[in-house]
Amino acid sequence: MKLYWKYIVILFKSQMQYRTSFWLLALGQFLVPFSAFAGLYFLFERFGQIRGWSFDEVALCFSVIHMAFAISECFARGFDSFSVLVAGGDFDRLLVRPRGTVVQVLGSKFEFTRAGRLLQSVMVLIWAISQLAVDWTVLKAITLLLMVASGVFIFSGIFMLAAAMCFWTIQGLEIANIFTDGGREMGQYPLNIYQKWVSRFFTFIIPFGCVNYLPLLYILDKTTGNELPYMAAPLAGILFIVPCLLIWRIGVRHYRSTGS
Template identity: 65%
Template sequence: MRLYFKYMAIHFKSQMQYRASFWLLTLGQFLVPFTVFAGLYLMFERFGQLQGWGFFEVAMCFGVVHLSFALSEFFARGFDAFSSLVVTGEFDRLLVRPRSAALQVLGSKFDFSRFGRMLQGAAVLAWAVYGSNVEWTAAKAATLALMVAGGAFVFTGIFILGATLSFWTVQGLETVNVFTDGGREMSKYPLTIYEKWVTGLFTFVIPFGLVSYLPLLYILGRPPGGPDALYVLMPLGGALFLLPCLLVWRFGVRRYRSTGS
């Protein structure tokens, strides 16, 4: 971890060489996602509810998902941009160093302007928590924190799977965005509004439902059944999802052949 934080410090110093550009980018990352949130707000202004869900309830789901995505983009940006390392042959250099390839890829890119998007997600989440009628307990607060962390793990796992595909395709595939950007946009709403096969895919295969929708039902006091502890622990499914993604990554590294760049 000491090496990881050194990578982070180096990237931060390099980006702060152009401070005006950095702060403008951060401001843009903070303001631009509000256009999406404005669409959500206007929809509820017009229709009042969404299949029995109120504005602040959906806003809480929105805030969790967007904050999770921003955290993953910040800490795992190296995997999202990994194909460039394969194309240029830079990944060969990483392999001959006496450190984990995954750690070096994580440390290869940090975009500190994403901090603006984190603030935006946190602001929406704080407003939703304040405006909701939830009777907060320590267990519910812990569940909310685990939802954010679990969502970040899920997005990171998808970034890792997309990076692994680059070992065979060289260039990154835009189809991966179906599960990153598409998963983010889909999971900011309750899963019950979608077809059953979509709900099943994004609950049992890519566990967005385990880190957002189902724990949120417990927080709102409307769980479909089962012990409360089960819903508190459900967001840990995001961390479990990360394990097979890392195994697939190791499989890809072992079969990597240099591009010869």
């Protein structure tokens, strides 16, 4: 982790060499999600509620998933652009260094301008909490933090899986965007508004339901029966990173270089 923090400091200093560009990009990242939030607002202005969910409740869901995506994009962007390292043969240099490839790839790229998107999401979160009549407890606050952490691990894991595919395909696969950008858009809403096969896939295969639906039921006091599984659901999302790491290790073992 000492090496990882050195990567962060070095790349932050390099990006701050062009401060005007940095702040303009951060401002763009702050403003762009507002269009999605505005669309959410007008949707509820027209229909009032969706499957029993109010605008304030969905706003909480919206803020959590966008916070998780912003943090993941900032700190796991190296996996998203991993195909460049493979295609150019630069991954070979990482293999001969006395540190793990995961840390090195993570440290190869950071997008600090995503702080703009994160700030916007935090603002929506604070607003949603202020509007909801929720009896907040320590356990609910911890659950909310775990929801964000769970989303970060899931998005980072998807970035890692997409990067691992590059060991066989060389170039990145655009299909991965279905689960990153698509997962972010889908995760803005509670899963029960979708068809059953969609909600089941995104609960038991890619566990976005452990981020934006099951623990949300606990926070909003909409659970039936034992509350513990709903409260602990984000932990399943965090564990999603384990099979992703295993697939990454399999990919590294099968890497045959580019011949350059």
